[in-house]
Amino acid sequence: MTHPRWTLRTEHTTYTVRLSQDGPWAELDAWGPAGVEDGPSALDWSHRTHFVTPADAAPAEYLPYGLRPFTGAELVAATPAGERGSWWEFTGAEESEGALRLAFTDDVLGLRTVLCYETVPGTDVILRWTEHTATRELRLERLDSAAVNVPVTAGARLTYLTGQWSQEFQRTQLHLTRGTFTMGSTQGVPGHAYAPWLAVQDGTPGDGPAYGVALEWAGNWHITAEAEPGGAIRVRAGRVPHEGAVVLTPGTTLTTPRLACAFSPEGLDGLSRVWHHYERRLAGDRLHRPRKVLYNSWEATGFDVDAAGQLELAKVAADIGAELFVVDDGWFTGRADDTGGLGDWHPDPAAFPHGFDRFVEDVRGLGLDFGLWVEPEAVSPGSRLHTEHPDWVYRVEGRPARLVRNQLLLDLGRPDVQDFVIGTLDRLLGTYAVDYLKWDMNRPPTERGRPGAGAVDLDAEHVAGYLRVLDHLRTAHPHVTVEGCAGGGGRVDPLTLARTDVVWPSDNTAPLDRLSIQYGFLHAHAPHVMSSWVTDAPGVFDPRPRSLAFRFVNAMCGVLGIGADLRAWSPEERAEAARWIARYKEIRDVVHLGEARLLGSPDEPTCGVQYDFGERTVVAALSTGRLDGAPLVPGRPARLRLRGLDPAARYRDTATGTTYGGAHLLHYGLPFAWSAGHDADLVVLTRE
Incomplete structure (x- = not known):
């Protein structure tokens, strides 16, 4: 008997799913470079079933508890009486260009589940999610988006991004031969401890082919x-529901977050470029809007914000070439420190005696765009907003409200709270000439409840409210550049x-410290x-001093901003900064x-990032190690071997005029003579 088989094709890969011969489920047949589907499946181990069922051993795409009782199910559904488990049947497939839908139905339980697949044009990413529709009330105790199967021969090398506040995106690796590894967040955002991203490779030595997943969710989550x-x-x-389960009412459909799945034959480095391409696709037309050089006043002034001091900083920032001036926390009424003001988003008249609009005009008169910091989800207990709407915060009836960073969190899942946030942002962006908005979020939900609301899904509702506001900003204020922040990198997700x-x-x-953070970040996310x-910040985890050049070259690996107190910089430092900004x-x-x-x-003495675009190659090189006796002891320059160049072509250094053969740069590398006063360089090569 021939079992149905479907193949999805991306730019360079294929993903083949088949209907299992062992039971009513879909399983992975092949995933990898184009053509990998031709031949017997490397994942066919489902017949070795001692003490487990065929479903427990199958490379299943998605299975409910009931059919898969022992080795972990993606779906755990229960009746109101507490009967758990689903035993479904395959009820049809819909296939179209770049998309596939596989339906499974349990008529006894009253649940229909559709496995959904969609390729992303121009990338090697496949999106997967599920849709659950009930004909009677059910409790979904687990509702994963998908399962991904990866064949390995010597265990697996997992690469993931870990950390804490101020130490996010640390690249971490684990060799998993047996057992379970899990990570996630119940903080209402992806969190600082783990990024919702994972790469899987065979445990054999070397940077072999890499499979990756990224969960598209801004709330509670897990990857296991x-x-x-x-x-x-x-x-x-x-996703992980805050309440432990989601109640699915008759006639409703629950759609899980999308799980982005990617493959590269070029290891982790190649996989990172797959993700970069995908994030450029997410940006759409906005990708080609230049990210302007920013100056942010927070580290210079903190909460001590007034028009005169901010304008003094803005003038220096404009002089060195900044294009955008952002006033951070402290610009609004009641915000002398972090104990008040949040929720009452009106400029402080004492800080801007000639009016906030005049202040904005003065900044823009320097040739700078203007930006503001906001924290729309937060409220201070003493604010007017909290006095008028104490019911708008998350709370549990009869329990104390815990302060985190001296503030409470608004229940953004409520439509009236969403309307308030939208109205506030519309007022600010409509009243003042604001080009840039920094959206921050500095506390997770703790006493997370909505008294009297009954069965709710607070985590999903908060995410939906957050997205509604962001979508409104896109539509109503398309010229405004939006920065996402959550106490640093606490909410970075697709x-x-x-x-x-x-x-x-x-x-x-x-x-x-930042070098390590950015190294991990670029594994999963794009430079733009x-x-x-x-x-001027000193090191927290690595206190070794580094030059101003190092700080600039490091920051130029993404979107360049300045946050130092420029008033304290010497004329020489300002001149050097102006040269780096111009470069x-x-x-x-590129x-x-x-x-x-x-x-x-x-971890290596010399590291860097290479960028190739058109006929230009940019190399940001950084010295992190010892100088090996230089210049007292004779030695060779450090070298960075470049990759991806044409070995037969010639490349000219635009600053020195030195010409290199492509093969030379690939084999020997680009030379750097580090010294105590020279610990970073930016090289631009032009293909001749």
Whole structure:
């Protein structure tokens, strides 16, 4: 008997799904480079079923508890009486160009589940999600988006991004041979501890082909990898309801978050470029809007914001070449420190005695765009907003309200709260000439409840409200650049990236700390979304001093910003900054639109990032190690081997005029003579 088989094709890969011969489920037949589907499946181990069922051993795409009782199910559904499990039947497929829908129905339980697939044109990404429709009330205790099967021969090497506040996106690896690895967040955002991103490779040595997943969700989530007895890794991912289960009412359909799935034969570095291409696709036409050089006043003034001091900073920022001036926290009434003001979003008349509109005009008169910091989801207990609407905050009846950062969190799942936030932003953006909005979020939900609301799905409703506001900004204020921030990199996910222009990876701007953060970030995310500042901040985790050049070259690997107190900089430092900013403007299109390759890592004495776009190659090179006796002891320059160049072509350094053969740069590398006063360089090569 021939079992149905479907193949999805991306730019360079194929993904083949078949209906299992062992039961009513879909399973992965092949996934990899185009043509990998021709031949017997490498994932066919479903007949080795001692003490487990065929479904437990199958490389299933999605299975409910009931059919898969032992090795982990993606769907756990229960009746109101508590009967758990689903035993479904395959009820049809719909196939179209780049899309597939496979339907399974349990008539006894009253649930229909559709597995959905969609390719993303111009990329090697496949999106997967599920749709659940009930004919009677059900409780979904687990509702993952998808399961991903990866064949391995020597266990799996998992690469993921870990950290904490001020130390986000640390690239971490684990060799998983048996058992379960899981990560996630219940903080209402993706969080600082883990990014919703995972790469899987065979455990054999070397940077072999890489499979990756990224969950498109801005709330609670998990990704779980299981090393199964049959010799495979099975990754399950999805959202985690705050209430422990979602009540599905008759006639309603619940759609899970999309899980983006990617493959590259070129290892983690190649996989990163797949994700970069995908995020450029998410940006749409806004990708080609230049990300302007930003100056943000926070590290210079903190909460001590007034028109005179801000204008003094703005004048210096304009002089060195900044294009955008952003006033951070402290500009609104009641905000002398972090104990008040949130929710009452009106400029402080004492800080701007001639009017906020006059202040904005003065900034713009310097040739700068103007930006504002806001934290729309937060409210201070003493604010007018909280006095008038105490019911708008998350709370549990009869329990104390815990303050985090001296503030409470608005229930953004409520339509009236969403309307208030939209109205506030419309007022600010309509009254003042604001070009840039930094959306921050500095506290997770703790006492998360909505008294009297009955059965609700608070996490999903908050995410939907957040997206509604961002979508409104896109539609009503398309000229405004939006930055996503959550105490640094606490809310970096594809949903946010599709609706913002840049994100803030971390509040830590120290040079070597930031290098490590950006190294991990670029594994999962594109340079054009990575906001990075030059500041005077000392190292937190790596305190070794680095030059102003190092700070600039590091920050130029993404979207350049300045956050230092420029008033304290010497004329020489300001002149050097002006030169770096001018260079950045010449090459930012290459950085933001080019193919990025990570050269080495921060653990090596020399590392960098290579960007290729058109006929130009930009190399940001950084020295992190010892100088090996230079210049007292004779030695060779450090070298970075470039990748992806044409070995037969010639490349000219536009600054020195030195010409290199492509083969030379690939084999020997680009030379750098580091010294105590020279720890960073930016090289621009033009193909001749």
